[in-house]
Amino acid sequence: MRQYFFFISLILSSLFLTAQSKDEKAILSILEQQTIAWNNGDLDHFMVGYMESDSLMYIGKSGVTYGYGSTLQNYKTNYNGPDKMGTLKFDILHLKKLGQKHYLVVGRWLLKRNAGDVGGHYTLTFEKQHGNWVIISDHSS
Secondary structure (H helix, E strand, O other): OHHHHHHHHHHHHHHHHHHHHHHHHHHHHHHHHHHHHHHOOOHHHHHHHEOOOOOOEEEEOOEEEEOHHHHHHHHHHHOOOHHHHOEEEEEEEEEEEEEOOEEEEEEEEEEEOOOOOEEEEEEEEEEEEOOEEEEEEEEEO
């Protein structure tokens, strides 16, 4: 009987770890797709990782911006060409599951540019909506 419970526990644990790993891979894939889009100068595709809603919250040096459209417009205004965009690199520092539908990602960003490199840190909150992971909150500084 003891072996039976151990076996069931082992199976349930492996199922949980597989699901968690699948979710983490999906989130990391979104960040990779965003990096590629940015480095191709394509801000519209960079935004694909974000929730397309007025509820999206972006916090940066200018304060809080709400909404997908406003966030995209800010990116297009502040990074309006290859010289300002440079080459983006993300370093993931922490990837933490907060619940079945939420992950927290803490990382570092770096833009290598001819005019001088810039960088900082970010905290992203991902939410699983309709089977897909999207960024619902971005605090970048």
